[in-house]
Amino acid sequence: xxxxxxxxxxxxxxxxxxxxxxxxxxxxxxxxxxxxxxxxxxxxxxxxxxxxxxxxxxxxxxxxxxxxxxxxxxxxxxxxxxxxxxxxxxxxxxxxxxxxxxxxxxxxxxxxxxxxxxxxxxxxxxxxxxxxxxxxxxxxxxxxxxxxxxxxxxxxxxxxxxxxxxxxxxxxxxxxxxxxxxxxxxxxxxxxxxxxxxxxxxxxxxxxxxxxxxxxxxxxxxxxxxxxxxxxxxxxxxxxxxxxxxxxxxxxxxxxxxxxxxxxxxxxxx
Amino acid sequence: xxxxxxxxxxxxxxxxxxxxxxxxxxxxxxxxxxxxxxxxxxxxxxxxxxxxxxxxxxxxxxxxxxxxxxxxxxxxxxxxxxxxxxxxxxxxxxxxxxxxxxxxxxxxxxxxxxxxxxxxxxxxxxxxxxxxxxxxxxxxxxxxxxxxxxxxxxxxxxxxxxxxxxxxxxxxxxxxxxxxxxxxxxxxxxxxxxxxxxxxxxxxxxxxxxxxxxxxxxxxxxxxxxxxxxxxxxxxxxxxxxxxxxxxxxxxxxxxxxxxxxxxxxxxxxxxxxxxxxxxxxxxxxxxxxxxxxxxxxxxxxxxxxxxxxxxxxxxxxxxxxxxxxxxxxxxxxxxxxxx
Ligand SMILES: Cc1ncc(C[n+]2csc(CCOP(=O)(O)OP(=O)(O)O)c2C)c(N)n1
Ligand SMILES: [Mg+2]
Numbered sequence: 001x002x003x004x005x006x007x008x009x010x011x012x013x014x015x016x017x018x019x020x021x022x023x024x025x026x027x028x029x030x031x032x033x034x035x036x037x038x039x040x041x042x043x044x045x046x047x048x049x050x051x052x053x054x055x056x057x058x059x060x061x062x063x064x065x066x067x068x069x070x071x072x073x074x075x076x077x078x079x080x081x082x083x084x085x086x087x088x089x090x091x092x093x094x095x096x097x098x099x100x101x102x103x104x105x106x107x108x109x110x111x112x113x114x115x116x117x118x119x120x121x122x123x124x125x126x127x128x129x130x131x132x133x134x135x136x137x138x139x140x141x142x143x144x145x146x147x148x149x150x151x152x153x154x155x156x157x158x159x160x161x162x163x164x165x166x167x168x169x170x171x172x173x174x175x176x177x178x179x180x181x182x183x184x185x186x187x188x189x190x191x192x193x194x195x196x197x198x199x200x201x202x203x204x205x206x207x208x209x210x211x212x213x214x215x216x217x218x219x220x221x222x223x224x225x226x227x228x229x230x231x232x233x234x235x236x237x238x239x240x241x242x243x244x245x246x247x248x249x250x251x252x253x254x255x256x257x258x259x260x261x262x263x264x265x266x267x268x269x270x
Numbered sequence: 271x272x273x274x275x276x277x278x279x280x281x282x283x284x285x286x287x288x289x290x291x292x293x294x295x296x297x298x299x300x301x302x303x304x305x306x307x308x309x310x311x312x313x314x315x316x317x318x319x320x321x322x323x324x325x326x327x328x329x330x331x332x333x334x335x336x337x338x339x340x341x342x343x344x345x346x347x348x349x350x351x352x353x354x355x356x357x358x359x360x361x362x363x364x365x366x367x368x369x370x371x372x373x374x375x376x377x378x379x380x381x382x383x384x385x386x387x388x389x390x391x392x393x394x395x396x397x398x399x400x401x402x403x404x405x406x407x408x409x410x411x412x413x414x415x416x417x418x419x420x421x422x423x424x425x426x427x428x429x430x431x432x433x434x435x436x437x438x439x440x441x442x443x444x445x446x447x448x449x450x451x452x453x454x455x456x457x458x459x460x461x462x463x464x465x466x467x468x469x470x471x472x473x474x475x476x477x478x479x480x481x482x483x484x485x486x487x488x489x490x491x492x493x494x495x496x497x498x499x500x501x502x503x504x505x506x507x508x509x510x511x512x513x514x515x516x517x518x519x520x521x522x523x524x525x526x527x528x529x530x531x532x533x534x535x536x537x538x539x540x541x542x543x544x545x546x547x548x549x550x551x552x553x554x555x556x557x558x559x560x561x562x563x564x565x566x567x568x569x570x571x572x573x574x575x576x577x578x579x580x581x582x583x584x585x586x587x588x589x590x591x592x593x594x595x596x597x598x599x600x601x602x603x604x605x606x607x608x609x610x
Contacts, residue, residue, distance in 0.1 A: 024409070050409065056439065061398050061432030068402020071387065072338075074409060076402075091429070095392050096399060103389070104380035105371030106593040140594045164596035 001184050006176040008153035008186075009039045009115075013077065015187075016158055017047050020075055023161060026053040026062055027079030036081040037117055037176055063089035063114065067097050067166075070112040075161050080116040083132045083170065097166040098141030109164045113157065118146075119172040119210045131260065133170040133209070137238030143167045144237040145191055146209035148175065150182045152235060155189030163191075172210025191236060194245045200230035204249045206258045208234035215259060283555040286546065287564070289331070289487050290556075293323040293543050294568050296347035299355055302572045303346065303362065303376075307522055311580075312362040315391075316376050317344040321517035322449060324542035326351060328490025329417060329447050329510070332498045336385065338416040340400040343377035343391040344449075348419060352384035355575030365582025372585055373593065393454075394420060394427035397446075401433045404442035404507075415501045417445045422511075423454025425471065426462055434475040434507070441506035445497050446472065448509070449484070451516045456528035472509035484514030485540040517541075 003011070016023045025040060031054040034041035044052040055062040059080060066078040080086045086093065093114070100108045120129035137144045145160060145167060147153045153171070160167035197212065198219050207215045212233050219229040230249050250256050258267050300318040307316050319326070326347040330339065341348045349358055353369050361368030362376050369381050370389075378389040387403065390396035400418035407414040424430050425448065437444045448468050452459050459466050472479035478500070482493040490512060497508035515537035519526050550556040 056432075056435060058432035058436060060429050061401065061436050064395075064398020064429065064433070065402035065405055065436060068399040068404070069406040069409075070402070071399070072403045072406025072410075074406045091392055091395055092398055095395055096390075100380075100388075101596065102593045103370060103374045103378040104382070105368070105373040106596075107370065107380055107382040108387070109596045143595075164598075 001182055002179065003150060003182045004176070004180075005147075005150055005153045005171075005178045006037070006039055008150045008182060009157070009171065010041070010043070012154050012157035013040060013043060014046070016075075016077070016161055017043070017051060019158070020161070022073065022075040023077060024051040024053060024074065025077045025079060026055055026066060028055055028057060028081050030054060030079050035079065037171075037173065039115075039171075039176070040079070059085050059088035060092050064092040064096065066112050066114070067092055067100075067110055070110045070166075071100075071108055075111055075113075077113045077115060077157070077161070080114060082128055082173075083116050083118040084127055084130055086114070086116055086132070093136075093142070093166075093168075094139055098139050101141065101165065110166045111161070111164050112166045113160045113169060114166070115157075115169045115171060117173045118170040119174060121174050121210070124173075131209075133168070133237050134260075136168055141165065142238070143191070145169045146235060146237060147171065148209050148212035148233050148235070149197075150178070150180050151186055152189060154182060154186045156191055158188040159191045162188075167191075170209060174210045175213075178213065194235055195233045196230060196245060196249065197233045198229065198231040200228040201253055202228040202230075204230045204232060204246075204253045204256045206232045206234065206246065206256060207260055208237065209260065211260050283550070283553075286550050286555055287560070289327055289491070290543070290546050290550065291564055291568065292327040292331075292351060293487065293546065294564065295355070295571065296323045296326065296350055297543060298568050298572050299350055299358070299575070300346055302359075302576060304518075304522075306359075306362075306576070312376070313364075314375050314377075315343065316362075316522045317520065318518050319344050319347040319516070321537065321541065322451060322484065322514045323347055324487035324490050324546075325447070325449050325484045325512045325514055326419075328487045329419075329445075329494040329512075331491050332495040333415060333417055336412075337414050337498075338385045338387055338400070338403045339419070340387045340396040340403070340416060341389060341419040342393075342396060342421060342424075343389070344421070345379055345389055345419070346376070349379040349381070349386060349389070352386045353379065353381045355571055356578035357381075359575045359579035360582045363579040363582055364584065365579060366585050367578065367582040372582075394424035394429040394433075396420060397424070397429050397433035398436075400444050400446075401437050401442060404437065404444045405440065408440070408442055413443075413502050415443050415445055415498050417447055417498075419447045419449055421454060422448055422450040422452070422459055422468060423457070423462070424448075425468055426454075434472060434477060434509075437507040438475045438477050441504075443501045443504075444507040445494070445501050446477070446507060446509040447494075448472075448511045449514060450511050451514050453516070453520070453529065455520045455524070458528070469509065469511040472511075477507050477509045478505070479509035479511065481511040481513060484512035485542045485545060487542055487546055515540075
């Protein structure tokens with residue numbers, strides 16, 4: 001089926017809301033407005049204001065409420081309009097969501113999903129363009145997902161909701177309009193490993209999220225110059241992930257380059 | 271449970287002695303903590319509640335077992351009304367037998383079994399959590415109350431305002447309990463707030479709010495019962511400003527440069543335990559031997575708690591990274607699970 005990244009995210013939300021009565025979406029303008037980036041457009045009409053819950057401009061308040069609701073047995077999906085605004089909720093994300101399981105000696109896990117837009121490249125100015133997923137990946141207790149493809153946009157949410165610990169999903173703003181084919185039966189995907197998006201033998205290009213389309217384009221250009229590039233999409237950032245495909249790929253190609261939106265340039269790793 | 275009026279008249283003797291016991295348990299536990307701290311048996315931060323016992327004892331009394339409690343780093347007293355002295359002391363000793371396997375310590379007491387949600391050491395950090403617990407209850411159609419304790423220092427934080435607004439907007443079953451002991455570390459209320467009437471601030475969010483004499487356990491209990499009943503029956507959030515005073519230093523590192531000894535002495539004349547004991551004496555409700563027995567019982571409970579903690583074991587080093595993430599192996603035995 002023909003779809004877009006935005007529609008795939010919406011299909012994932014709809015699927016989760018239909019599957020599990022404990023799931024609800026909460027955030028600024030997710031309801032009446034239809035979502036700051038129109039991801040939740042139409043869901044209010046389908047699921048009602050209890051489950052598509054507009055919040056005041058209180059990032060710390062509603063992220064904390066999401067944590068409390070998760071402790072209370074719900075499966076909240078909290079939308080923060082952009083990663084920049086998540087900084088106002090850092091206390092709740094770091095001191096509570098990421099830390100409660102440890103502090104309580106394993107008694108209180110926090111099955112919370114937080115979605116937010118990340119990334120630059122849309123001429124939105126400095127305060128709406130940061131890519132802070134790398135930062136968040138440094139916090140023990142959090143899982144960081146960066147869906148770059150339609151299948152991941154469609155499939156990562158349910159897997160994240162089934163995770164017993166807090167999961168942050170970073171949706172790159174430049175991906176929302178990306179269109180393409182998605183299998184009719186597309187569903188939950190594994191969130192533990194990197195994926196080879198283009199096999200090659202000459203060089204390994206590692207990236208994630210919004211930079212994937214550009215890197216795939218670069219690989220095509222390199223092919224024109226006789227260099228066969230392998231492109232790896234990390235899919236997740238940080239320590240809670242195993243990345244066996246990276247070492248294997250580097251073993252095959254002999255050199256790695258790493259790039260992401262927000263980094264000044266690509267860096268050669270080996 | 272007997273309905274209890276404010277302290278003008280004698281209350282039911284059994285109930286009064288129950289409250290006296292609860293407050294005395296908290297007092298003796300913390301006196302023990304200070305002693306153990308001074309002897310370097312326990313380490314880290316230690317914030318005692320001595321002087322404020324009527325607040326925890328009075329508010330927790332009308333709560334049902336399934337009601338949630340969210341508290342601060344000054345939470346030994348609230349915890350003791352739900353968790354055993356042994357489990358609390360073992361936690362302070364950093365022992366596996368502690369209520370958080372020694373991971374939490376004095377400021378992070380948690381107990382899933384009795385719905386005790388901490389133990390939050392970020393000023394005002396517990397308020398949004400309480401709002402969320404109440405949201406889950408409301409969305410699930412459960413008639414529970416979440417009691418959320420915080421100091422008057424939290425009132426200056428954004429999370430206080432965000433939480434009151436959300437709770438009022440969504441009519442959530444939260445009982446906000448502001449423990450106004452007049453100081454946030456060394457900062458007196460009047461030096462940090464343009465408006466020092468805290469109940470008035472809550473009323474600004476359309477939340478029914480009362481200021482209560484936090485040294486009078488009956489007054490606290492009565493106000494709490496009224497508020498808990500209203501919250502449970504769908505009346506939305508309620509707010510109590512409990513006017514109290516901490517008799518000891520903020521923590522074990524505080525030289526108390528910011529207040530006069532005479533001020534402390536004045537407040538100690540309204541020691542909540544002594545107030546209740548005096549009123550029971552006056553009403554002939556507390557024969558000398560009853561008082562002796564009560565003290566001996568409580569002392570024995572704390573001594574047993576210390577013994578339990580001392581005999582505790584340390585978590586093996588191999589388990590150090592456990593509980594950073596949940597154990598994902600299928601069928602893994604998590605110590606506890608988030609539950610409805
Ligand atoms: C957000 C935050 N800022 C500062 C501190 C350091 N601190 C710990 S307790 C405290 C005073 C809090 O006073 P209050 O809320 O009145 O509670 P009390 O200690 O009087 O019970 C401060 C400033 C902290 N723990 N959290
Ligand atoms: Mg205070």
